[in-house]
Amino acid sequence: MNFTRRLFLKHTVAAGAGFFSIFKKKAHAQDHQPVTNELQVGCLVDTTLCIGCRQCEKACNLNNEMPKPEVPFTDKSVFREMRRPTENALTVVNEYVGNPSQDQPQRANTYTKVQCMHCLDPSCVSACIVGALTRTKDGAVVYNPVICLGCRYCMVACPFQIPAYEYEDALTPLVQKCEFCADFSQGTGADPSCAKACPTEAILFGKRTELLELARERISKRPDRYIDRIYGENEVGGTAWLYLAGRSLEEIDLLELPGDAPPRLTEKIQHTIFRFGAIPLAIYGALGAVMWHVNRKQDSEQDMEGDQNE
Amino acid sequence: MNSHGTERIRKPLFTPGTYILLTLMGIGFSFGLTRMFAGLSAVTNLDNFFPWGIWIAVDVACGVALAAGGFTTAAFVEIFGKHKFKPLLRPAILTAWLGYAMVAIGLMFDLGRFWNIWRPLFNWQGNSGLFEVAMCVMAYLTVLTIEMSPSFLEGFKERIDQNKAGSKLLQHLEKPLLVIHRAVKVVLPIFILAGVVLSFMHQSSLGTIILIAPTKIHSLWFTPLLPLLFLMSAVMVGFPMVFIESLVASKVFGRISEMHLLEKMAKLVPWFIGLYGLVKFGDLVVRFNSIDFIGNPVYTITFVIEILAGVVLPFFLFTRSWVRRSRSLLFFSSLLVIFGLVLNRINVYLVAYDPPFATSKYFPSIGEIFFTVGMVATIMFLYRIVVTFFPVVQRCTCGECAARYKREEEQRKNALSTPWIRIIQGLALAMLLVFVLFYTFVHKQALAGTSSAFNWANKVTPVKNAPVELSPSPHLFRPEGYANLYMLDNEILNTATDFYEPVRFTHRTHDVVTDGNCGVCHHRFSMSEEDRIGENVKEFHMDFDVRIANAPCGSCHDMEDIYVQKCSTCHWLPGEPDDRNRLGLKGAYHQQCIGCHEGQPNAQRAPVDCLSCHHPYTPDHDALVQLSQDPDIQEVTSSCLSCHDSVGQDILHSAHWTWQGHSPSIRGHEHDVSLGRKTVFNNCSLAMGSDNVTCAQCHIGFGWNDEGFDFTDPQKIDCLVCHDTTQTYRKGKGGLPLESIDLVQVAASVGRPSRSNCGLCHFNSGGGANFKHGDLEPILADAPDDFDVHMGRYNLRCQDCHTTYQHHIAGESLASPAVEGRVQCVQCHGSAPHGISGMLSRHLDDHTRSVGCETCHIPFIAKETPTRVSVDFSRAGQDLAPEYDELGNSTYDKKIGSQKWAKNLIPEYLWYDGTREAHMIGDKIDPSDIVDLNRPLGERIDPSARIYPFKAHTAVQPFDTEQSTLVVLRFEESFWDHYDWNQAISEGMSRIGLEYSGSYDFVETRMYISIHHEVAPTRETLGCADCHSQSAVTCRRCHGQEMGEELPAHAYRIYPDAQKRMDFQKLGYQGDPALVGGRLYINPKR
Incomplete structure (x- = not known):
């Protein structure tokens, strides 16, 4: 036969190189850096001011058109158990025994609001298989239900254990998490509904850089009230939501987390392996070369055998 | 390349084995079907903490890893040229192909929105390890299909040749089948190479994806080397999977054992295992200090089992030649490797996964387990089908068969001429090129800033709730006077809290609490409109050596003249750019209020719950109340109770329902709980009990016609009389609503009681407008500003002072014993309320020790409607013409007797310490003197007594001369019919079960009614x-x-x-x- 295996293998290797070179570009394109630009919005939650009125939960419920809960928002019996955000409540307030700070001895309980922290370098965004979770230019982590597969990898990825899932829905379940009221605030600069509703202004909405300054100012002005730490400043690469506390963070369920964003590790691995398509191409090339070499040897042996036979 | 050739299994498809497989599949897919109809929650144990279960850890992660036999064997045979192992290749590829197909099918059940499974093709997300896996799996599944296609094509060809079922149809395709077969053959190398590389990529990426959660994965398993370990373990398990598959197949199908091949391949296995073990061990050593080895024994045990049983033991077994030669031992050792790998994947994905806040650990449900078993059974059954209908296993080597296969081979070889082969190869390359270009094009879209390749995949985000433009209020100073009460009603406050009525801030009370130190709240002041920061009040006073905390502001300032600016002058929106630390108005109010309230010792006086200050608006009941066309009042009450059940129970214990209760202020009856209208006398309508039908008009129930009324039945409550907001509701005999009332409309517009609701009874007590009280006139329902400062100027509702708790309403009447709480001026105004009155303030505050507030502040009562001051029942029944005074009030009525009225009445003043007497039915009287029915107690030397205003009401009423007791008589259906005193008295007395001697006379009685309403404005209060x-x-x-x-x-x-x-x-x-x-x-x- 005139067609030679050798020639074809050459084509094969070339085609494979072309195929895998796409990974190079892809890796380059998606390799984003954590953004802390001046557009980044945020919220500052001052746990020493929160009174556990649950108005933020109510405002969130109404604004996001969630189903009405069985227990009304004025009922404080919900504090008996620790709650986490669910598919029907994107934010919840938890109660902890003990005064929020040492200079508030009259207050018996501390309250902490829980919602999506809107990381600057979000694990869920890095994890999402189709990019259904994205960061807006303001830094809100938003969800696009149209393209979501429902793989729930974002829930695995989230270090704060925030995204919730509509397991009851058979065909069109959604991942539910706080979207910073981005639908409402995008481009308008409006506060998220919880911040707007908070009666004590324990939730303050603004530019993250300014909020950080504000938080530092509060800490330096009232060292007896606040512990010297802004939760969310550095946790997992920084979060848009910042917390001020007057007592140990662990006691009020603010997780101790590393300063490195988890996506830095996974994306580094991904982009190291697939940068310039080098490693897949090298494997492809090496295997192709072995295949070519081995088969040429066997071909020539066969040819020789064939010649002899003829 | 198919130099060895393959053939079909010629055994019946349906055996007991396949029936078992079918049963397992049936059970598994029935659970799968349930998931499709009822959702994941119905079948799985997944929750928000554990979003991934065994459907991912086993079906996907293990499934992919166990399919590694495909690419390892392909590489071994085709790339490294070990062609003598070719008989093992097609079964291995088939196993891998089925494995991957099942991964895809299994994912259709696990993915919530499985119908979107094609999305990764268009929505690229290169940062996601899972995306890498998805793309590679899709590509590799295609590659495997191409690698498998010769089998299928050969199978169809054989069908045609042997004239089997369907051959007629297939005959037309004979030529294309041959062509395609040839075409696949000539492009196969490109795909075999791609398959191996793709496998490397996604096998490792399966390890990468779990690295996204470093804080959730236990340190025993969490290592950056996880991708490498996953790849190496997949390679390690590839050959053992082929061994198992081959050994089982040869046993089940009764074919020649392929041990001679397996034995040789098995020599390589210890290298793979050893390499994997070495890397794993090295990783442990490097990370030794950061690993928590014994923190959780479960982790330690599973880890040790995984290493010992899955790596160390099989390593030693595979190194022994006697193990490799023995079918059973080879089988066992291979199983160990597979077990180790499965355990590893389960460990990494499930056991080591330890999410924060989770209260329980995940364990697969029955449904999850059976579905997984069903999937495995499906793979086995499909394998069985494919090998039965298509040539997969090594062919027979007898001469006849060999000749046939050789003939077929020739036939295929001649299907395509060389130019055609070139063209096909060119097309394959072009296809790849187009794919690469397409990929690049799609990717450029992603580069543009979105991960979605197509605009139609992006959602449109509507902008709702555009923010209301709010500008700071003008620098308004207090327009007039120092107010007692402020409405905290402001557009800032109302943007988010429009569910509540404006807060009524009792300014004067708070003034008292702060000892007159206004600076506690008014902490800054500014002198110009532009200055929204101002000066600190405290520091400003320090400049003059004045410590403002030491004395009330009023001690220096004449508060009538001083100006205080509004809170909203400075406080407006939170975080305004000029001073980000300045609180917004809402925050300023709440932080100030709550911060102070929380520090107060009396939680009742300084409540911290929201509803104590904010009253929610009543929702529109139009849609909530479902009534028939023409309902009766009973139906309305049932409808109310269907939602407000507990309220019904509250009402049953309230004094408005029972008309009796605690009487702590009645001397001698302080601990009684059963005094009420039925047990005491009043001289307006004599005593309750004899005329229920009339009296019940003012009862908050209906149907109280006689003694048989059931006071424990909430269905008899008349909700509407208090909660009607249409002001059309009126009660008639027995407390039933008048016929003309549109109950549907009234029920649809219920709300908080207004003054007219309370006034319906309380303005008309004693028989008509202002008959009894004197200070409760119908005009108060809509009072002019200065008529009553509370109800006029500040428009307070009754319940703002008469605070209610579970429908128990505070307040006390001298005419009625039951008390459910006191209302006192000091509750709002404090005990030193005159602090701002300049020179007089100290003298006036001194007065409060001896004089009740009402004494000076209510100079007159009955300012609009005359009130009755006396009645002479003894003249009733005489056939005289009705008489009227100059104000139009009846001074003689045959039914009542003669009456006297007064307008702008000056009250009587008496010492009163809060206690009083009460004349019970049956109490003895002294007929020689005027009889006091409810004399207020207290005297000058009693320090707790103060001078209060009262309205005195005298009556001449009948008494029993023999027993010296006041008597009741029956007016309705008795006295007013025949005007016979004796008969009316005996009927009345018998109705309440008392003796009547038969002889009566008349005695003068006096009743006092305390005065609390119609408080005049400051300038109209009494002068010294x-x-x-x-x-x-x-x-x-x-x-x-x-x-x-x-x-x-x-x-x-x-x-x-x-x-x-x-x-x-x-x-x-x-x-x-x-x-x-x-x-x-x-x-x-x-």
Whole structure:
């Protein structure tokens, strides 16, 4: 036969190189850096001011058109158990025994609001298989239900254990998490509904850089009230939501987390392996070369055998 | 390349084995079907903490890893040229192909929105390890299909050749089948290479994806080397999977064992295992210090099992040649490797996954397990089908068969001429090129800033709730006077809290709490409109050496003249750019209020719950109340109770329902709980009990016609009488609503009770408008500003002072014993309320120790509607013409007798310490004197007593001369029919179960009614000289000659034309206390 295996293998290797070179570009394109630009919005939650009125939960419920809960928002019996955000409540307030700070001895309980922290370098965004979770230019982590597969990898990825899932829905379940009221605030600069509703202004909405300054100012002005730490400043690469506390963070369920964003590790691995398509191409090339070499040897042996036979 | 050739299994498809597989599949897919109809929650144990279960860890992660036999064998045979192992290749590829197909099918059940599974093709997300996996799996599944296609094509060809079922149809395709077969053959190398590389990529990426959660994965398994370990373990398990598959197949199908091949391949396995073990061990050593080895014994045990049973033991077994030669031992060792790998994947994905806040650990449900078993059974069954219908296993080597296969081979070889082969190869390359270009094009879209390749995949985000433009309020100073009460009603506050009525801030009370230190709240002031930061009040005073905390502001400032600016001058929106630390108005109010309230010792006086200050608006009941076309009142009540069940129970215990209750202020009955209207006398309508039908018009129930009324039945509650907001609801006989009332409309517009609701009974008590009280006139329902400052100027509802708790309403009437809480002026105004009245303030506050607030602040009652001051029942029944006074009030009525009325009545003043007497039915009287029915107690020497205003109401009413007791009589259906006193009395007495001697006479009785309403504005309150003699009101007597004689306006008489109101002699003073000295202190210079 005139067609030679050798020639074809050459084509094969070339085609494979072309195929895998796409990974190079892809890796380059998606390799984003954590953004802390001046557009980044945020919220500052001052746990020493929160009174556990649950108005933020109510405002969130109404604004996001969630189903009405069985227990009304004025009922404080919900504090008996620790709650986490669910598919029907994107934010919840938890109660902890003990005064929020040492200079508030009259207050018996501390309250902490829980919602999506809107990381600057979000694990869920890095994890999402189709990019259904994205960061807006303001830094809100938003969800696009149209393209979501429902793989729930974002829930695995989230270090704060925030995204919730509509397991009851058979065909069109959604991942539910706080979207910073981005639908409402995008481009308008409006506060998220919880911040707007908070009666004590324990939730303050603004530019993250300014909020950080504000938080530092509060800490330096009232060292007896606040512990010297802004939760969310550095946790997992920084979060848009910042917390001020007057007592140990662990006691009020603010997780101790590393300063490195988890996506830095996974994306580094991904982009190291697939940068310039080098490693897949090298494997492809090496295997192709072995295949070519081995088969040429066997071909020539066969040819020789064939010649002899003829 | 198919130099060895393959053939079909020629055994019946349906055996007991396949029936078992079918059963397992049936069970598994029935669970899968349930998931499709009822959702994941119905079948799985997944929750928000554990989003991935065994459907991912086993079906996907293990499934992919166990399919590694495909690419390892392909590489071994085709790339490294070990062609003599070719018989093992097709079964291995088939196993991998089925494995991957099942991964895809299994994912259709696990993915919530499985119909979107094609999305990764268009929505690229290169950062996601899972995306890498998805793309590679899709590509590799295609590659495997191409690698498998010769089998299928050969199978169809054989069908045609042997004239089997369907061959007629297939005959037309004979030529294309041959062509395609040839075409696949000539492009196969490109795909075999791609398959291996793709496998490397996604096998490792399966390890990468779990690295996204470093804080959730236990340190025993979490290592950056996880991708490498996953890849190596997949390679390690590839050959053992082929061994298992081959050994089982040869056993089940009864074919020649391929041990001679397996034995040789098995020699390589220890290298793979050893390499994997080495890397794993090295990783442990490097990370030794950061690993928590014994923190959780479960982790330690599973880890040790995974290493010992899955790596170490099989490593040693595979190194032994006697193991490799033995079928059973090879089988066992291979199983160990597979077990180790499965355990590893389960460990990494499930066991080591330890999410924060989770209260329980995930364990697969029955449904999850059976579905997984069903998937495995499906793979096995499909394998069985494919090998039965298509040539997969090594072919027969007999001469006849060999000749046939050789013939077929030739036939295929000639299917395509060389130019055609070139063209096909070119097309394959072009296809790849187009794919690459397409990929690049799609990717450029992603580069543009979105991960979605196509615009139609992006959602449109609507902008809702555009923010309301709010500008700071003008720099408004207080327009007039120092107000007692502020409405905290502001557009800032109302943007988010429009569910609530504006807060009524009782300014004066808070003034008292802060000891007159206004600076507690008004902490800054500014002098210009532009200055929204101002100056600190405290620091400003320090400049003058004044510590504002030491004395009330009023001690220096005349509060009538000082201006205080609005809170909203500075506080507006939170975080405004000019001073980000300045609180917004809402935050300022709440932080100030709550911060202070929380520090107060009396939680009732300083509540911290939201609803104590904010009253929610009543929702529109139009849609909530479902009534029939023409409902009766009973149906309305049932409808109310269907939602407000507990309220019904509250009502049953309230005094408005029982008309009896605690009587803590009745001397001698302090601990009674059963005194009520039915047990005491009043002289307006005599006593309750004899005329229920009339009396029940004012009961908050209906149907109280006789003694049989069930006071424990909430269905008899008349909700509408208090909660009607249409002001059309009226009650008739027996408490039933009048026929003309549109109950549907009334029920649809229920709300908080207004003054007219309460007034329906309380403005009309005693038989008509203002008959009894004197200070409760119908005009109060819509009072002019100065008629009553509370109800007029501040538009307070009754319940703002008469605070309610579970429908128990605070307040006390001298005419009725039951008390459910006290209402006192000091609750809002504090105990030193005159702090801002300049020079007079101290003298006025001194007065509060001896004089009730009402005494000065309610100069007159019955200002609009005359009130009845006396009635003579003894004249009733005479056939006289009705008489009227100049105001149009009836002075003689045959039914009642003669009556006297007064307008602008000056009250009577008595000492009152909060307790009183009560004349019970059956109490003895002294007929020689006027009988006091409810005399207020207290006297001058009693420090807790103060002088209060009262309205006295006298009556001449019948009594039993024999027993010396007051009697009740029946008016309705008795006296008014025949005007026979004896008969009416005996009927009345018998109805309440008392004896009547038969002889009666008349005695004069007196009843006092306390005065609390119709509080006049400040300038209309009594002046000093209205009670004291003008000569006694002077400053010099105490302050000496340095004081001038210029007295404040209120030192003179405010009502010079009115009669002198205070009779100090009668109150127990020797003379005017301004001259002779008060009871609690002695005037030093009297």
